[in-house]
Amino acid sequence: MELLKRNPAALFLKILILAGIFSAIQYMISFKILSTYYQMTLTTLCLNIILAVSLNLINGFTGQLSLGHAGFMSIGAYVSVVFTQNLDAPFLLALFMACLGAALAGLVIGIPTLRLRGDYLAIATLGFGEIIRIILYNIEAVGGAAGITGIPKLTTWPWLFGSVVLTILVINNLTNSSYGRAIVSIREDEVASELMGINIVNYKILAFIVGAMFAGLAGGLYAHFFYIIKPNTFGFMKSFDVLVMVVLGGLGSTSGAVIAAIFVTILSTVLQSFPELRMVLYAMVLIIVMIFRPQGLMGNKELSFKILRRKRGEAKK
Amino acid sequence: MLNFIQQLINGLSLGAIYALIALGYTMVYGIIKLINFAHGDIMMVGAYVGFFSITLLGTNVWVAMLFAMLTCAVLGIIIEKVAYKPLRNSTRIAALITAIGVSFFLEYIMVFLLGATQRVYPADAFPTQTYHFSGLLMTNKDIFVIASAVFLMIILQLFIKKTRTGKAMRAVSLDQDAASLMGINVNHIISVTFAIGSALAAAAGVMYGVFYGTINPLMGMVPGIKAFVAAVLGGIGIIPGAMAGGFLLGILETMVSGYGNSLFRDAAAYGVLILILLIKPTGLFGEKSGEKI
Numbered sequence: 001m002e003l004l005k006r007n008p009a010a011l012f013l014k015i016l017i018l019a020g021i022f023s024a025i026q027y028m029i030s031f032k033i034l035s036t037y038y039q040m041t042l043t044t045l046c047l048n049i050i051l052a053v054s055l056n057l058i059n060g061f062t063g064q065l066s067l068g069h070a071g072f073m074s075i076g077a078y079v080s081v082v083f084t085q086n087l088d089a090p091f092l093l094a095l096f097m098a099c100l101g102a103a104l105a106g107l108v109i110g111i112p113t114l115r116l117r118g119d120y121l122a123i124a125t126l127g128f129g130e131i132i133r134i135i136l137y138n139i140e141a142v143g144g145a146a147g148i149t150g151i152p153k154l155t156t157w158p159w160l161f162g163s164v165v166l167t168i169l170v171i172n173n174l175t176n177s178s179y180g181r182a183i184v185s186i187r188e189d190e191v192a193s194e195l196m197g198i199n200i201v202n203y204k205i206l207a208f209i210v211g212a213m214f215a216g217l218a219g220g221l222y223a224h225f226f227y228i229i230k231p232n233t234f235g236f237m238k239s240f241d242v243l244v245m246v247v248l249g250g251l252g253s254t255s256g257a258v259i260a261a262i263f264v265t266i267l268s269t270v271l272q273s274f275p276e277l278r279m280v281l282y283a284m285v286l287i288i289v290m291i292f293r294p295q296g297l298m299g300n301k302e303l304s305f306k307i308l309r310r311k312r313g314e315a316k317k
Numbered sequence: 318m319l320n321f322i323q324q325l326i327n328g329l330s331l332g333a334i335y336a337l338i339a340l341g342y343t344m345v346y347g348i349i350k351l352i353n354f355a356h357g358d359i360m361m362v363g364a365y366v367g368f369f370s371i372t373l374l375g376t377n378v379w380v381a382m383l384f385a386m387l388t389c390a391v392l393g394i395i396i397e398k399v400a401y402k403p404l405r406n407s408t409r410i411a412a413l414i415t416a417i418g419v420s421f422f423l424e425y426i427m428v429f430l431l432g433a434t435q436r437v438y439p440a441d442a443f444p445t446q447t448y449h450f451s452g453l454l455m456t457n458k459d460i461f462v463i464a465s466a467v468f469l470m471i472i473l474q475l476f477i478k479k480t481r482t483g484k485a486m487r488a489v490s491l492d493q494d495a496a497s498l499m500g501i502n503v504n505h506i507i508s509v510t511f512a513i514g515s516a517l518a519a520a521a522g523v524m525y526g527v528f529y530g531t532i533n534p535l536m537g538m539v540p541g542i543k544a545f546v547a548a549v550l551g552g553i554g555i556i557p558g559a560m561a562g563g564f565l566l567g568i569l570e571t572m573v574s575g576y577g578n579s580l581f582r583d584a585a586a587y588g589v590l591i592l593i594l595l596i597k598p599t600g601l602f603g604e605k606s607g608e609k610i
Contacts, residue, residue, distance in 0.1 A: 127587035279425035286418030
């Protein structure tokens with residue numbers, strides 16, 4: 001509501017653009033202009049955006065390097081499948097439970113590990129992610145190493161689009177709120193923000209839970225699009241993929257994460273036939289970006305209408 | 318009881334490999350406070366250099382190990398100069414991400430160049446002999462791995478305790494600024510540290526190849542993380558700690574797979590890591606140090 005008071009025209013424009021994108025793609029899907037292959041790429045794209053934006057909240061805004069994002073995604077995937085397949089629950093409920101499950105895992109993992117700093121945290125989250133994978137590997141009820149197959153295909157374009165918008169909206173509002181300011185201050189200087197009366201542990205855990213929750217959402221959507229889930233899909237490599245997007249886009253820029261997710265998805269689709277070359281390229285991107293622009297391509301700048309307006313205003317002068 | 322001792326022997330061989338890799342982790346961390354994620358992959362490169370030395374040049378295992386150690390020492394120095402040195406004054410998260418990048422670079426450049434397929438380490442380079450001691454089984458590979466690891470560790474200890482360079486390394490790890498004020502060339506010492514750590518990892522790589530028989534470009538990933546766990550277990554930055562941590566972790570893993578479920582072997586290692594980080598982050602040998610603000 002406040003946004004509406006502040007700038008109704010911009011809000012209206014945003015809604016219009018979103019509705020336009022949504023209906024254009026829905027039209028192309030309904031009339032089979034988009035082939036299955038492109039629909040698959042589109043799904044991957046949306047999932048990557050959700051994953052990148054949510055990991056960016058943890059790694060970029062809060063400055064806590066987490067390497068366990070794939071673990072949360074796997075929890076979301078498995079929980080949602082148990083709900084739709086075994087309990088015949090509606091998809092919405094299943095996705096909700098996926099978010100809840102991943103958020104709970106985030107809480108359980110976050111409370112002990114977020115006392116750690118920097119590299120120790122990275123390695124501990126990596127360890128937890130791997131433990132989740134190994135546990136799933138050993139539970140026969142969810143298929144063990146073979147995973148679950150024959151998952152109903154419930155993830156459609158409206159679900160994907162809605163989830164992406166919801167993720168960006170929630171995380172954007174969070175980072176622009178007083179909570180967000182507190183979170184960013186933790187990244188800048190833990191000691192100083194603690195002296196300002198910010199309970200750093202609580203805020204870190206909050207960021208961790210919200211990030212994990214959306215990873216769970218992505219997992220639920222993933223499972224109900226690709227028919228099959230197995231523990232090895234959600235290994236360390238998946239977390240690494242998402243990390244590349246976050247780093248490339250800018251640690252602490254939601255629009256940067258979105259742009260990088262789009263860019264990386266398209267790049268990996270193009271390089272699909274040369275998977276090892278793709279990984280070499282990813283690795284070089286990580287190294288080069290860190291050496292020459294450690295804050296990521298966008299830094300903590302956001303791409304928004306404000307910038308465009310300012311540019312136009314300057315041009316007029 | 319016999320079974321227990323047998324597991325202990327198996328654990329010691331695995332632990333020796335972990336310990337050698339962990340030494341490199343701990344030395345680098347001690348000096349520049351960076352988790353060198355690429356360390357496990359340097360081990361992989363070492364294994365490949367050893368492999369080609371045996372198959373293409375027809376050398377024996379010892380010469381192959383020496384070759385691998387020299388090559389990886391140079392590789393370690395190059396990696397430090399190219400990737401880590403420009404980041405020495407940036408945030409730790411940036412350095413860590415770079416290290417992950419280097420790790421993936423090494424892995425996939427090898428996949429790209431050599432293919433992802435496994436290669437079988439030539440068995441005739443080191444024919445297996447089995448010894449029996451009153452019901453206990455021990456191969457010459459066990460002896461090879463444990464003996465060469467212990468030998469390298471003794472050399473390393475002598476180097477660090479007795480030579481001038483070793484003294485300088487200890488000084489730099491205590492306080493970089495003070496060391497450089499005393500006329501120590503810090504850059505030079507960091508290079509030496511990377512060279513020694515990488516050479517030890519390369520030796521571990523050749524041992525791994527001889528011991529397990531097959532190598533592949535992604536083989537460094539898991540032992541690398543395990544060795545890091547070992548380094549943390551012993552107390553990161555502490556050299557005897559890395560040795561002890563490596564052996565302890567090796568024994569723990571073989572015990573878990575011997576007595577419990579081999580599928581939970583990896584989970585046990587990560588579990589140990591998390592427990593150690595939560596209970597005593599400075600490791601078994603570490604001393605508590607206050608945080609400087």
